[in-house]
Every structure is written in structure tokens, then in C-alpha cells.
Amino acid sequence: MIDQGIKSRPVYERLKIDPTGLRHHLVTDAAAFLSDPFVAGAEGLEVWSVGSREAEGVTARPMTEKGRNFRSVQQMLDRLAQRLEHEQMGLRLYAAGREEFLWDVHGIAQRAGMGKREIFLTHFGSQARRVHCVHCQTFNERVTTTIVRCDGCGANLFVRDHFSRRLSAFMGVKVDAEVPGDVPSAEQAYL
Secondary structure (H helix, E strand, O other): OOOOOOOOOOOOOOOOOOOOOOEEEEEEOOHHHHHOHHHHHOOOEEEEEEOOHHHOOOOOOOOOOOEEEEOOHHHHHHHHHHHHHOOOOOEEEEEEEOHHHHHHHHHHHHHOOOOHHHEEEEEOOOOOEEEEEOOOOOEEEEEOEOEEEOOOOOOEEEEEEEEEOOOOEEEEEEOOOOOOOOOOOOOEOOO
């Protein structure tokens, strides 16, 4: 029961340095992305990443002169917003990670005045989804099935393939709205 007809799914390409940029900054929520050829081959790339859960509570040193580790995604996003408030033209922002992370970064960059040609995104890691309940406005995190029980209102939601860039989430609609209690089996679809 996967929603096939939706065209709002973002399409991602591999990251590559934009030669028109003067400065290049990568943010990632996946420490494993640091071994990607993009990172190794990009000269002058400033890299911010989130430490692994195993490193929780351990103060990490920056990876390089132009690198920084954060203890959480939220801490990195908050710092990125502050940084972009004072940034000058010429910056190219690259993001790699889970889909909701990418679009949170994209939103922060757009609010800071960056344009579409200055922001580059690539999906890396889990396919788990952030699902927005259209009934109660709750965000359900790390959903891996086609049907999920909403954390807010308890409705059984069908996870649509419609992605909202504004909300950084897929849409969840009540699966049994027409016939209450008629809930099909959930399929494991997004690992």
C-alpha cells in the first residue's frame, strides 16, 4: 500500500563543489558521511557534523582546522542559523543526511537569505521519515512503515509519498476515515 502517484518527492544528486562559490560549508547529521569522496576531495571545505551516539557526553575536538563536531543535530542547526545571519555572499552550503535534516537546513538557509543555487542537498543514511499528521499537526519521527499511529491524536495514519519542503515532513492522513476501524496491515517500507 505505497502511494505511487505523488510527484513532490525531492530528487537528490551526489554532492560536488560549486566552482562559483567563494567559501564552502558542509553540514551533516551522519558521521559516516565524512568518509565520502566529496569530503576528502574538497579543498577548503568547512565541515560540521554531529558526533555519534556512542560519543555522547564526550567532548570531541574539531576534526580539522575547518571542522567542528556537535553533540546534537539541534545544537548544530541553532549554531548554523546564527552563523548564516552574519554570512556574506559567496558561501555555498552543502548538507548530507536524513531527509528531515536536509530540509531543516534548507529552511534555515532560505530564512538567512540564501537562494536555491547556493544550497546543495544529498540524502544519506536512513530512509525513515518524519510524518506530519494533517489532523492534529503532530510530527511523528523516524517512521519506517506505511501506516503509523499518530503520537498526538492516536489516529492511524497512511504515510503518503507527498513531501512538504516547508514542513520537512511527509504527510500522514487518517487511513480509516471512511470506514472507522478498517486499518490495513502496515508494511515495512522505509528503512
